[in-house]
Structures are given as C-alpha cells and as structure tokens.
Amino acid sequence: MNEEQHPGSSPELGPDRWKLARRLLEEALDLPQADREAWLDKSCSEDEELRTFVENLLAIDGAEADRDADTWIDEGAPGDMVARALSQQDFAQGWIDDYRIQGALGSGGTATVLRAEQQHPKRIVAVKIMRFGILSENAQRRFEYESEILGSLRHPGIAQVYSSGTYKDALSGQQLPYFAMEYIEDARPLDLHVRDAKTTLNETLSLFLQICDAVHHGHQRGILHRDLKPNNILVDKEGHPKIIDFGIARAIGSDSEHRERTLQGEIVGTLHYMSPEQLDFDSQDPDLRCDVYALGVILYELLTGVRPFDLEERSMTEIIQTIDRGLLVRPSARGMVLTGSRVASELDWIVQKAMERERERRYSSVSDLSADVRRFLADEPLEARPPRKTYLIRKFVKRHRLAVVAATTLFLALLTGITITSLALRRARLEAETTQSLNSFLLDMIASVDPYEDGREVKVLALIDRAAAKAQALDGVRPAFAATLHATLGATLLRLGQNDEALLQLEDAWRLASTSLGADHPVALSSLHDLAATLYQLGKIERANDLAEKAYEGRRRALGLRHVDTAKTLALTALLANSRQDLEQAETRYVRARDIFVDLQGSESQDAIQADVALGTIALARGSRSEAIDLLRSAIERGKVSLGPEHPTMLTAKKTMASISLAEGRIDEAVALLSEVEASEMKVLGPHHGSTLQTLNNLAGALQKADRTEDALQRYRDLLDRRQKAGVYKHYMTGIALGNLAVCLEKLDRLEEADEGFTSCFAMFRASRFPENHWVLAAYRKGLAVLRSKQGRFEEAEKLLVDCLTTFEKASGDHSSRIRATQMALLEVYEKTQQSELAHKLREKLGKQ
C-alpha cells in the first residue's frame, strides 16, 4: 500500500493544515452542492494539496447522496464479530513454548483452541489454552500429574495429548494451562457430521459404538472424560470419531470449580450432558457412570436431533431441577431425524437406561451400554427394559383385559402359523427362510421377557414394543420381511385397541409390502384391510371406506370372490356402509359375506356369527323385531362354544337381545341375558369399566320391572358404590341410579330413606348440569309425587304430577305410557283429596286413551 495515495494521510498535511481542512469541510458541507467548488477555489487557492484533500471528502459525501451508501462505518463494529472476538482470546501471533501459533480454531466457555505448528517434531497440532489460570500449587501439581496420565492414553478414537504446560497471559498475568493435542484435519463436531452426512440409523449407531469403545478405553485406564458432548467428539474426513479433551476437566480443576463456572452461566451448553450427580454439590465424586449418562444424552440427540431437556432461558436452579427431576420425553416421541421415521422403542429403553437419574440404575459401564446397542443391531434381547412404563401398561391392561387376552392368543397363533398374515405369507411362497425368521424372531421376543417383571398379560405389549423396534431396523435391509412384521404387529395392536400405534405399523406395512412385494400381494392386501379397519376405529370413515373398497377389489382379483379373506373385507365394507347409515348396502353385503363364511368355515365360525349379529342389529334398526330376534338367538346359541361367552360379539348380541326382550315384556329373559353379560364384563373389563356399569344399571332396571325390588335395590347400591370407586360419581348417570334407588325404596315403603334418595338424586342432576326440564327428571319427580302422596302430602304431590305431565307432553319421543302412569297417579290424588270434578274429568280422559 502506497502511503502517498491516501487522500487522508494526515502526516503530510500536518496539524495546522489538518485543522484548517476540518473547518473548510464543515463550512463546505453547509453550502449547496453547486456552490462548493467556487467556494473552494476562493478558500484554498494557494494550497493545492489541501484543496484536493477537502475535495475528495466532499466527493464521497456527494456519492453517498446518489447511491445506497455503504453504511458499515456508521453502524460501528459488526455485532457478531464483537461477540466472536470476545469469546476467544487473543493469541494471534507469537509462540507458546515450542508451538508457533497460526490462528484460532474455535473457542468454548473455558478455553480457546488454536492451530499451531510444533517445531520438534515438525507437525501441526491443536493447542488448547484454558481461560482460567491455575491458582494454587496443589492445582499445579495435579495438573502436571494428570497431564502425564493423559499423555499415556492411546486409542484411535481419542485425540492424543502430546504435551502440556502453562502460558503466562500478558493481559491478566495468569498462568494459563494448555494442552498440545493431535490436530484432526477437516474435523467436524459429531452432531454437525450426523446432520450433514445424513447417516442411516445403522451408520449412526456404529459411529456411536466407536465412541463408546474409545470412552471405555479411557475408563480401563482409570480416566473419566467428564465432559462428553458432541463438540468434544470430532469426526474426521474418513468418518471416524475422535474424542478430544479426554480427562481435561479433571486435570484443570475439580468439579466444584467447574460448577462454579457453570453458575456464572458460561458453559450452559455443557449442562445438557452433565449427570444429575455432577450438578449436585453434595454428591460423591462422579464415577464412570457420569460418562454413561453423557453418552445417553448424546445418543438421544443423535437419534432425535434435539437435546433431552429444554434448558433455554432458565435459571441455574431451574436447570438443575429439570435435569434432576424433569420428565424425559422418550426419543421415539420426538420423532427421528435420522431415518425420517420413528425411533424404535427399544432404542428408547437404551437411552433411558443410560440416562437414569440414579446412577445405580444406569448401565454399570460403557461396555454394558455398547453391548446393548450391539444386541439391538443383532436383533437380540436387550438388557434394558422399558423403564417406569409398567404403571401405564397395568392401567391399560385393566381397561382392555379382553383385548389383551386376545392378543396373547394372537401371538401364540402366530407361532403356530395359523393367522391370516402368516398364511398369506405361505401362500406367497416367500422363501422358507422368511417364515422361519418370523417364527424364530417371535420366539426370541417371547424368550426375552422377564416373567417376574410384570403381569402375564403385560408382556404382550412389551413384546410388541420390542418387535416394533426390530421391524423398524429391518425396513431398509429386508423390506419383505419387515413388511410382514409390521403387518403382524399392526394387526395385533389393532386388536389391542392401540389404534394410533396400529396405524403407523400398518402404513409402514402397506408401503413396504406394495413396493417390495407388489400391491396385490397377500401381505399388502391384508395390511390394507387392517389399515381400513384401524381408520374405522379412529372414526376416519371416508378414508377407511376408500381403502376398504380398494382392498376388496384387490382381494377379489387376487383371491377370487369365494375366499374367506375377500369375504372379511366385504364384511368390513358392510360395517362402513352401516356407519354411513346406508343400511340397505350394509345388509346386502353382510348377507353375501355371511353366506361365504358359512360355506367355507361353517355356521359356527366367528366370522359367520359376527355377520349375523350385525344383521340382527340392522334388522332391529329398520324395525323388524322378529327377524332380529331370530338372527340374534341363533348367533348366541352358535357362539356359546365357538366364541365363548366373553367374546365382544356375544356381548353385543346379548345386550341387543335383552333390549328387545324388555321392550316385548319378556322381563325374565332380559334379566337372564343381562346377568350373563354383567358377569362376563366383570371378568374381562373389571367392575369399574363404563360398559360394566351401564350393564349393571340396565340389569337393575330389568329387575325392577320384574318386581324383584329387593334385588334391584341391591344392584343400585352396588352401582353407586362402584361409580364412586371408579371416580365417575359426579355424573347424571349417578343421578339416574339414585332416582331408581329412591323409587325402589318407596315401593318397599321405606319412605324416609326414599325421601333422602330423591333429594340426593335431584342434587346430583343439578351438580352435573343436567337440563332442568328434561323428561328423565320428570320421571323422578313423578316418583317423588307418589312418595308425597303416600306421606299424605297431597298438595305437593298434585303440583309435582301436573308439572310432570306438562314435561312429558312437551318432550319429543313417545312417552304415552309415562303420561298414562302419571295420570293414574294424579287420579289417585284427586280421589283421595275428594276433588271429584277433576277426578271425573281425568277418568273420562283415561277411559278414552
């Protein structure tokens, strides 16, 4: 750069002329542009240099007015540069011992990393200089001792420490420790590498295993890393991980100093990877399980792309609380960035076990952790178990005992190869190996279950979770097998009522099967069928219908009309027609499906019975009671053996039948049917299930009608008790039970109790915000009126009954029998109070009806 050319090179101008120049410029700037030149001619005619100087500056001012000015000078130093510069320390030039500094590589909260050239031997190294000086002699000794050990650490996965020393910082005067380490060319931090290289799940896990091996190597030599995080794990250009800063945390200071710095808010990024015991001031020294924890966090992040806890904008106390007690969202619930699909739940377990709050519950070593990852990759049973999940599963099993039992059966059926899917598989003549694999796979799954851990039924869900994980891992490798597996799991989940999970499995199954096996392949078609059934369960009728029609077409083409699978799909389309209120189509299709089932499987087959029950309810819906009775009675009879009394189809049939019997006055038959249903539901759904409670209520009502008042009373009491226990007490259904109970008491002449019963009945209706003028309430007001009449409080009774009549008459629907009963009660009141004129009128009215 030539100094002469600078228009503002001040030394040439000298202090006096400089001042003049400033004044001239200021004055010139106040003038209009056009007058400036003439003014300059006048003001500095004898000093050409001065004139050029001022002219140049004025030209820049003019140029600014014309174009979008480059405003960086006005804005000041670039903000992000300020921050970057400040977060690094200045070792721009010069030497640190034997190392010639070439520039900065990066910086963290506690250190700056420089690129440097070592002189002996000649090589490029990375020099890490800590930002904090060594304060005591003790610390100095430890630093020397630890550095020596670090130098002995040799592993391809660990960046080697060549030497260490201290550097006197000119500015602060502190002795700053530094380490000269292996320089890794074109290195990228682990998380960036995984993100940009778009590694597959298997590649990522294999990378993770290499990291574990390196950490394990350190542990075997008694060195903990203590600060494992993606930024400390570099990936070289060949894709191999290199861990940096191994053991440095220990060498440069105790963990309490570390925490102190943390409290100053400097290394929040590191906190994500710190185990609860590292954050706990009172805890014992961290052991190798803090590295296990950090590896768990890293695995979490690799799988999901996010860190387990959100620590942004939190105070230190909140951060510690979050890490110590926060809810860990399962990786699979976060979605998976790696393969574009979900993380298999088995990986959840591994991560969760590594990240257990109490270190006693973590993997006891890194090699145990990596062993489990290897097992996962090899499809072997894991050491990790789903943590703290048993509670939810138990709850689920309680609610769905029936379905769970069904699923157990299904799993066993799978093993013997008699379900739809595996039959389809055989028909497809897939290589024997696939069938073999499926069976041995499932055997493995079952064998891996710990029989003491949960209940017998719980294992089914755990198995499915596990199997889903495996299936996921196989997607890319063996799509045909994976498709079959997904289809099987989907079918099982569907039967368990896990519809959302089923949907995911079945969508995978259908996609994989139709691409790898073909759209008309039995596996593709059966997953399509199940997919439609799942969508129906989820209330997505339209899409369910589209897929069901598609599946039906496919099966008709591939299997022919007279085929059980084709008929099953036909029945599904009938079910969908029914839910669209298209009774006619539903009926036609059910009949056709039923005929095929009867032909091919016999009249006692589950499918045939199910179709008949469906046809029975349709017959009832279009008003043909006798037809419905025939169909339902026959179905109940045939199903006794083949389905068993607890099958949901049988329960539906009996309930429908009972309602018909009640309506036709065959009370005893209804009582018998409802008693059976109630017993079955008690067994499979438990005493507090909504459906069980409903049946109990209906049974008590039937008993009441059969004049078995004592029995009914007992059932109502039982019902109220159970509603209380089930936590569904504040509900209008409770109001109904209370009202019915009061009516029973009144009938038994237990008037005082009945009075109390009605009071609580109306209170419950009010509490549950039941509409005041609903006819159901009127029915109990009528009951109360009868009681009042018995108590001789005729005036109140009369008023209540007149009100009830109005309500019943206004209500939609057929209430003629209720109106009649109310009028009868009113007549009685009129007679007893000798209101003969009103009584006469009413009698006439009743006579006409």
Added chain:
Amino acid sequence: MPKPDPSQTTKLLQQLSRGDKEAGSDLLRIIYEELHRIAQRLMRQQGAAHTLQATALIHEAWIKLVHVENPEWEGREHFLRLAAKAMRCVLVDHARATSTLRRGEGRKALPLEEEDAISNDEAMRVLSVNEGIESLAEVDPDLAQIVELRFFGGLQNNEIAEVMQISLRSVERGWQFARLWLKARFSTFEGGDEKP
C-alpha cells in the same frame, strides 16, 4: 477465577478520576475479562448473536462491574473510554488473527465451530478503522477518540459528548468529518487490496 468485585471497580474508578494512571490498567484488565464473560454468555444464549451490539456489551459490563444505583456517577466516562479501548483491542486482534489465518492457509483452515468464521471484509474493515484511529491520534486525538467510542464502543453522539465533556455539536461535526475521511481511506484500501 476472581469474581468481579463492584467495590474494587468503584475504588479503581475513583482513583482514576483523581489521576492515578495505575488504576487505569487494572481497570482495563477487569473490564476486558468482564466483556469476555458477557460475550460468552450472550453467544451461548443467542447462538448466532446477530443482534449483539458493542454498546449493549459495554453497558452490561458497567452494570455488572459497578452496580451503582445512579448511572450518572462520575466514573462512568472513564469506564466507557476504557471499555471502548478494550473492545478495540479485542476486535483488532481477532481481525488480525483471522486475516493472517486466511492468507496463510486459504480456505483449508476452517475453524472448528462454523459460526466462529468472520468474513474477510469484516476483518479488513476493522483493521482499516484501527489504522485510521492510529493515524488520527497523531494529528487530532479528539477525533480519534470520537471514532474509537463510536465505532468500537458503539456509543451514540450524545454519550460521546458526555464522556469527552464536549458539546454535542462538536461531536456531530467531528464525526461528520471523520466518517468521510475513513471512507475515503477505506475505498482506497478496497481498491488496492486483493479480494478473496
């Protein structure tokens, strides 16, 4: 690591006000360290930190180090002067390191953390303003001070007037001149220097 001690900072500022030059260098070190701390925290909180302003950093350091209820307190101008100087040192060293590294190694020497990269243009601008200030200091120390406070300290004209105890009008006129002068200088630099 010693934590900032407000009473110590205040004492040093008082000493400086009484003309104790030693206090200045101690203060500079404290401010320098505090700026590091704040910048690191902000970097971590904000990630890319594009909204970070020099002035925000300095004001935060002031609050951290002095903890005074009354921000009009007399030591403040010394503090701001020193802070701007500290910022200038930091930035210039950083820019130097960056440009040296770039020239020496081409594009190979990628920093470990991507976001640590600053552009060559930014580095060159910082260095050019720095050289400008150095030149100005010889002929017009007041103007050099205005540029330092404004460009590196991120201060507004009225704050500069307060710190330098001159009129706002003087600051405005001074800055008007200085920015044109710097631009003239920089356009020559840009024309003459090879672009990456």
